[in-house]
Amino acid sequence: MTDAPYTPPKVWTWNKPNGGQFASTNRPIAGPTHDKELPSGKHPLQLYSLATPNGQKVTIMLEELLAAGHKGAEYDAWLIRIDGNQFGSGFVEVNPNSKIPALMDRSGDKPIRVFESGAILLHLAEKFGAFIPGDAAGRAECLSWLFWQMGSAPYLGGGFGHFYAYAPTKIEYAIDRFAMEVKRQMDVLDRRLAESEYLAGSELTIADIAVFPWYGGLAQGLLYGDSATFLDVASYKNVQRWTNAIAARPAVKRGRMVNRAFGDPASQLRERHDASDFETKTQDKLEATS
Numbered sequence: 136m137t138d139a140p141y142t143p144p145k146v147w148t149w150n151k152p153n154g155g156q157f158a159s160t161n162r163p164i165a166g167p168t169h170d171k172e173l174p175s176g177k178h179p180l181q182l183y184s185l186a187t188p189n190g191q192k193v194t195i196m197l198e199e200l201l202a203a204g205h206k207g208a209e210y211d212a213w214l215i216r217i218d219g220n221q222f223g224s225g226f227v228e229v230n231p232n233s234k235i236p237a238l239m240d241r242s243g244d245k246p247i248r249v250f251e252s253g254a255i256l257l258h259l260a261e262k263f264g265a266f267i268p269g270d271a272a273g274r275a276e277c278l279s280w281l282f283w284q285m286g287s288a289p290y291l292g293g294g295f296g297h298f299y300a301y302a303p304t305k306i307e308y309a310i311d312r313f314a315m316e317v318k319r320q321m322d323v324l325d326r327r328l329a330e331s332e333y334l335a336g337s338e339l340t341i342a343d344i345a346v347f348p349w350y351g352g353l354a355q356g357l358l359y360g361d362s363a364t365f366l367d368v369a370s371y372k373n374v375q376r377w378t379n380a381i382a383a384r385p386a387v388k389r390g391r392m393v394n395r396a397f398g399d400p401a402s403q404l405r406e407r408h409d410a411s412d413f414e415t416k417t418q419d420k421l422e423a424t425s
Contacts, residue, residue: 190236193259280342280343290313
């Protein structure tokens with residue numbers, strides 16, 4: 136690495152590793168790298184995921200649906216590690232973009248694949264008629280915040296998170312640029328939550344379920360090392376209020392555990408196939424799936 140200015144070539148080619156954490160799985164082409172079938176369990180809903188913020192959205196949604204009495208939301212959750220397993224042929228068939236989460240809905244006559252976390256949330260909300268307002272104005276507000284998250288979080292994760300925590304070298308311009316944008320986003324949320332209990336109104340919706348794992352996780356200091364201090368997230372009082380309320384929900388606590396394969400072993404449920412798994416999981420089970 137030198138301090139010489141970088142001049143982009145006329146045509147970019149992939150001729151060297153880019154360094155940093157996760158660099159070994161980055162590549163400029165799509166498609167499978169190896170043959171590997173996906174497992175399938177007993178429930179109509181089959182989820183293939185990892186408990187990153189995007190993965191947590193779906194497991195939180197499913198646990199909230201079950202808590203609300205929607206028995207058809209029972210699901211099997213299979214662990215997909217981001218270490219090359221996302222390029223297995225079976226997973227690529229479900230998600231050609233090779234990103235978690237991915238869902239197979241086998242409840243109808245023909246299986247339906249759903250990929251992209253926002254699309255999965257919307258699919259489940261419409262399927263069960265839950266966590267999405269029924270009136271036109273409420274639905275528009277909910278979907279606006281849902282799509283706000285889909286467009287904004289890449290600046291938090293792939294932008295700020297990458298350059299602050301994962302890049303092989305600290306680049307002041309990149310960190311400053313994305314830190315400014317993340318703080319602007321937190322201010323957007325804080326101003327909205329000053330006037331509304333939840334993002335779309337007085338009730339929890341898929342908008343909150345989408346935003347919480349990213350921005351609630353940031354507010355709790357769970358993302359990117361000491362970034363919460365760096366970004367002064369404690370100053371966003373309305374975001375903190377909203378975060379604490381959602382984090383305290385039992386279904387949210389369960390959803391954050393599913394497909395978790397890092398951190399405190401007590402917080403991990405690497406695979407989920409029945410509601411009783413939360414009560415019966417043991418360290419032996421965790422080690423058996425590692």
